[in-house]
Amino acid sequence: MPALDIFVVLYGRDPEAAETLVTLSRIDFAALGIDVEVHIWDNARAIPAPPNQDFLPFRWRYLASPVNEPLSKVYNVLVSQSTRQHVVIFDQDSSVDAAFFEKLADSLSKVELGVEVFVPVILHDGHLISPGRLRWIKGQALRSVTANAMLPTNFTAMMSGMCISRSLLSKLAPQPFDERLRLYGVDTRFCRDLVRHGARAYLHGAVLGHDSALRSTTDPRAALQRQIWLWQSWLRVFDRNPFEAVAIRCYVLWKSLSVSIGARGRGNFFDVVAEVFR
Numbered sequence: 001m002p003a004l005d006i007f008v009v010l011y012g013r014d015p016e017a018a019e020t021l022v023t024l025s026r027i028d029f030a031a032l033g034i035d036v037e038v039h040i041w042d043n044a045r046a047i048p049a050p051p052n053q054d055f056l057p058f059r060w061r062y063l064a065s066p067v068n069e070p071l072s073k074v075y076n077v078l079v080s081q082s083t084r085q086h087v088v089i090f091d092q093d094s095s096v097d098a099a100f101f102e103k104l105a106d107s108l109s110k111v112e113l114g115v116e117v118f119v120p121v122i123l124h125d126g127h128l129i130s131p132g133r134l135r136w137i138k139g140q141a142l143r144s145v146t147a148n149a150m151l152p153t154n155f156t157a158m159m160s161g162m163c164i165s166r167s168l169l170s171k172l173a174p175q176p177f178d179e180r181l182r183l184y185g186v187d188t189r190f191c192r193d194l195v196r197h198g199a200r201a202y203l204h205g206a207v208l209g210h211d212s213a214l215r216s217t218t219d220p221r222a223a224l225q226r227q228i229w230l231w232q233s234w235l236r237v238f239d240r241n242p243f244e245a246v247a248i249r250c251y252v253l254w255k256s257l258s259v260s261i262g263a264r265g266r267g268n269f270f271d272v273v274a275e276v277f278r
Contacts, residue, residue: 002105003035004163005082007089009074010042015051015062018092025056027098034101037061039078044068072177072186079169079176087169091160095209104163107148107204116168117194117201120161120208121145130158131203134192137238137248147205153195159187161208168199178236184226185233192237224259224266231255231276252276 008020015021021040029036037059042048048064061081065074079087086108090096100120107118122130132141134154151157169176178189194201231252238248256276260269 001033001035002086002108003084004037004101005078005084005087006036006038007075007078007082007087008038008040008092009071010040010092011044011068013092014049015040015042016055020090020092020094020096021051021056023094023096024090027096027101029058029101032098032101032105034105035084037082037084039063039082041065041074041078043074070179070182072175072179072181075177075186076175076179080174083166085166086163087166088161088163089159094160096161100161100206100208103204103206107202108163113150113202114200115150115202116165116199118163118204119151119155119157119201120204120206121147122158122161122208130156131201132156134188137234137244137251139188145203147203149203151201151203153200155201156188156191157201159190161206162187168194168197171197180236181233182229183233184230185237188233189237220266224272227255227259228272228275235277 006024008018008024010018021038024038038056038061040051040060040062042062042064044067045064046066048062050062050064051060075089088104104118104120107113107115119131121128128141128145131145131151132139132155133152134140134156139156164176172193176190176193177186178193181189191201234248234252235245238244253273256272257269259266260272
């Protein structure tokens with residue numbers, strides 16, 4: 001029987017209003033033959049607000065933090081407090097169904113693969129946004145994906161829906177996730193670290209719907225702020241050698257300039273650069 005610890009991190013959302021928890025609550029895991037426990041971390045919640053007792057029909061734990069902890073730190077704490085064979089990570093805005101876990105369980109049963117990371121296809125408004133690949137410091141969308149196949153070693157994937165073996169997390173202990181990263185870049189850095197440990201990733205047949213705030217934010221100022229957070233993360237994701245560190249800084253400067261010029265410029269170049277590098 002597959003045994004899964006499922007992590008869901010909330011930001012300013014009651015458990016009963018989080019799409020991920022709502023859709024998880026509709027799944028009969030016992031009928032699927034899957035042992036699960038859901039670990040809910042309520043970030044920046046001054047007054048804890050755990051789920052109603054009859055909301056989730058499976059084992060769950062609830063933790064609330066009064067401060068906005070880095071996502072990487074949250075994951076590391078939850079990893080240390082969980083024990084099942086595999087961990088599945090979701091954000092709060094994913095739409096999950098029984099088919100997702102059926103396909104994941106089928107992939108987990110293929111022990112001959114020797115795989116430690118399992119990744120779904122993620123769509124935003126019908127468009128593929130994960131997995132992708134890295135061309136040195138530049139991310140690139142995959143032109144096509146083949147389900148039930150190994151991913152290239154230079155793959156990158158969003159963390160939501162990713163399933164990670166306990167054995168790999170133990171190899172990466174005591175901090176599988178880089179705590180210098182607060183929100184953006186946690187997934188990319190983790191994917192890069194997998195390669196250094198010789199781990200491979202497998203794309204199983206499940207498709208996950210996801211509301212990407214980075215892509216759906218329509219307010220120009222809010223969108224620029226999210227871009228700045230993303231660029232800040234790149235400085236830590238790509239820092240393994242001096243050439244990489246210099247290259248990513250040049251790329252960030254170019255990206256900062258690109259959002260600061262022209263009629264549709266969203267910020268002052270020097271202000272943006274100062275914020276990115278502060």
